[in-house]
Amino acid sequence: MSPRQTPEEGTSPDTGTPAVAAPTPGSVATPAIPDEVPPAPDVPSVAPIRRLLGRTSGEGDRRRLVIVAAVVMSLVLPAFAIVQPLIVADLLDRLEAREPYGRTLTMLGVVVAGELALAGVYFWTLKRLAEDVILDTRRAIITRVLRMPVDRLHAYRSGDLMTRLGSDTTMMQSVFTAGIFSIISSATLLVGSMVVLWFLDPLLMAILVGTVLAVGVLLVFLLAAVRRVSRAVQYEVGGMVSEFETSLKGLRTIRIFGASRRVSNRVARRARRAHRQGRRLAGVQAVVEPTVNTAMQAAVTVVLLMGGIRVSSGAISVGELVAFVLYALGVVVPMSDAARALTAVQVGLAAVDRTEEITTEPIELADLGIEEGAAPDPHSPVTDLTTAPAVELRHVDFAYPDGEAVLHGVDLVAPTGDRVAIVGPSGSGKSTLLSLIGGLYRADGGQVMVGGRDILDGPIEEVRDRLAIVEQDAPMLAGTIRENLLLAAPDADDATLCRVLNDVGLGAFASVEGLDREVGEGGAELSGGQRQRLAWARALARNCDILLLDEPTSALDAQTEWRLQNLLNSRRFRAITVLVVAHRLSTVVGSDSIVVLDQGRVVATGTHDSLVETCRLYREFAARQGLADSPKATSERSEEPEAGGGDGVDTQRDVTAGT
Structure with missing residues (x-):
């Protein structure tokens, strides 16, 4: 190391100039990722879910059938959980009264076995649906990136694109496996349990309702933070991968210029930024689930105390108290599951946001003013290299999207x-x-002719x-x-x-x-x-x-x-x-x-x-x-x-x- 260079040299603030070597001739230099993460919605929104489901259901009848089956199973599964406490309460009352209970016990076994079988099919269906959606999204990203207009492609770093194709699409899986359908199932169980609880004991029911409303209000504020921080985490990971990929491509140049330490410091800074955002996400998630769980446990404790008092006064039986507690758990557990599912959905939707940024980019042909698959203009000349010049440029003007004018009134003829x-x-x-x-760019003025026909005419x-x-x-x-x-x-x-x-x-x-x-x-x-x-x-x-x-x-x-x-x-x-x-x-x-x-x-x-x-x-x-x-x-x-x-x-x- 020279006397002028210290180990910290090159570790300028993140907003400084990248300490990487210039690209080799002919390579594509892409702009550095800005420090500001693109804004995410301030409140939870169902619009991305609606678009995702719409895109998913648009893949054909089979895919729509799978989605319908998943929704039906999400509604049916809670029915098993709602029925079980009633069967258990009847079983306890029969045992206490020394009445025959074989049929009740058999019914309980059938219900439990049916729930297990349906849950297995349900989970397999969700996993398969999630993998299908991931495949469709990856294919859409691959197709869009490889057909994106050149000037738009330069707006992204290749490492960030690879992160969106890889880890971001994988994170979308949580929207299905631990998200949308889990929320449907939890909501169904929650509503069903609360209806039964209302008939069992309105007083105890009121205690649970108050808790559910308080937790619901809290979740609205916390989930927006989860999605916002998740988006920042994925953004920083994409930046880190981009920096690392750039460094690998220029490794020989970096080493010869003695810049290995400076470049590694820059990549490490990106890793530290991703780490800081990851810790923020962990902090937000650490507030969501424990808060919900603590509130629900407190509600169950109060229900048990109040229920014990009512049993001792003869207002309800022991079997009814057990049934009420089981139904109370049917409220508590879905609330915890819903909080966990909503958190997973927000993380997944942050990934959906990033993938949609790519899949909504224009394709190359549209940017050139050509409709994909369009037939040649019937009024344009037929391409013929025997009678017309192979290539001809007529008064061509061109400027890049950043405004830099490159060509001015260029005329050129290349005979066959x-x-x-x-x-x-x-x-x-x-x-x-x-x-x-x-056809990589569209001329701002003039014509580019091949075989006597403008290349934009077909x-x-x-x-x-x-x-x-x-x-x-x-x-x-x-x-x-x-x-x-x-x-x-x-x-x-x-x-x-x-x-x-x-x-x-x-x-x-x-x-x-x-x-x-x-x-x-x-x-x-x-x-x-x-x-x-x-x-x-x-x-x-x-x-x-x-x-x-x-x-x-x-x-x-x-x-x-x-x-x-x-x-x-x-x-x-x-x-x-x-x-x-x-x-x-x-x-x-x-x-x-x-x-x-x-x-x-x-x-x-x-x-x-x-x-x-x-x-x-x-x-x-x-x-x-x-x-x-x-x-x-x-x-x-x-x-x-x-x-x-x-x-x-x-x-x-x-x-x-x-x-």
Whole structure:
């Protein structure tokens, strides 16, 4: 440790800047979770329960039948508990009077056995219903997250999303197994017991009613606190998981910069915040159940004392007193169970709130203004790459949701089969153009055309079926080589996969064992060059018409780059239209057309030779990379840099969206 660094260094207040390393190029940087937990309702609300049951019952007739069966059993089960005290009282009176009691004892046994059997079926039904709801919610979250508009997805941290998918959905189980139906059952038993008690002894009944009302008023205030604090606990746990996941992804960078202690301190702070919220929740729960239990026990004690006095005076019999006490327990126990169930429901509803935040997000197609599954507009041109340019942008304007304008009136034409390169300073909007062509964002103005048809005039899937992409960071899914290749070409056979691997110089992976080789999380088992070549193989395995390349050779040596360029120019792939974004001009010098972007505007279009002669910005790029002899232009530009050029334009948007 250097003299300037102390063990506490980096443990700035939680509102400070995260002490984690910057994301690697091409990774998605997501905003830090704010310290303020989103507000929860101040009073208990049945609206989330109603929505949850509505969503659950909407899954089909079988699911509705299960819910109806659970409700019926919730109402029937208390009947066994209501009948039992009457049978017990009759049994005691018969024993005291020395009358035959065999039939009464048999009836009691049948009632107890029936209750046990029905309770088993009831519990199994609730567990199954809860697991079905958890599965449906997880599927909804998975589908929504994977189809959420890109700009909305950036508003969440991946660790927090995983917490919502995992622990939050699991906590929803309590809404069913220890919540809604338990409350129905407890309420039924409570009402039934109180009705019988009224007929047995109105005076003792009045004592219990007073206690029940007092406890009910107390629960209204306490349960709102339970839900509010539960939401805070789940929020902080999500933040902790997000911090930890971010740290794992940047572990090599963190260690090399000697930031392990600082980052671990930050993650530990999140853990301490979750711990503090957990203690708050424990404190609130510690007030709810003991308060209810103590009040109920006091009520039973008073009932016993008053009952004893009334027995001694001859007002009621011993059997009636025993029956009354059993029914009093039929009030006390349901109240305790209801308090416990309501607490569990509030904890579960906090989880429901968090999952609903995701499931109510818009899906990508709706955000693009396209109705899911929509047929092509009958008035729009048919996609035809033989008579229209493969890709055409007409006066395209675009700004990110945060207001940062990126593209201004961009015009671009990529004829079918041509190689079109897009070059320019960092932050000039190059990768954003590819994102617009892929339908990841919607242009604010102008048109993005594929095969002569605006991509918004029909199913976006029809456009994407024609596309393949190689990205700079070459993202890999955890799994095998085969699984990553089949992502782009699900119907490809092993022979095709082996051929494209050999094409990109990964012949060693072309054996059957190689196809089953695990790549690790994010391709961690592969080198950077192997990942990028595997991304090339994945794109080439797809029978695409348009290939989007975003810095496709950044991790490759010159020989491999030359090999891939020749591969694209071979007869097998020559019909593919290629749009390539590159800083290394050696990748694009042979392109049919090169588009130069600066500050989101097209400043020049032409071939390499013509641009060296006519475009000062391109000439400088070429000179710095040894592809043009223009020292004067280089000198002029170093003395008088153009707006938007140079190192100073490497904006945060480059990190978050790859512009």
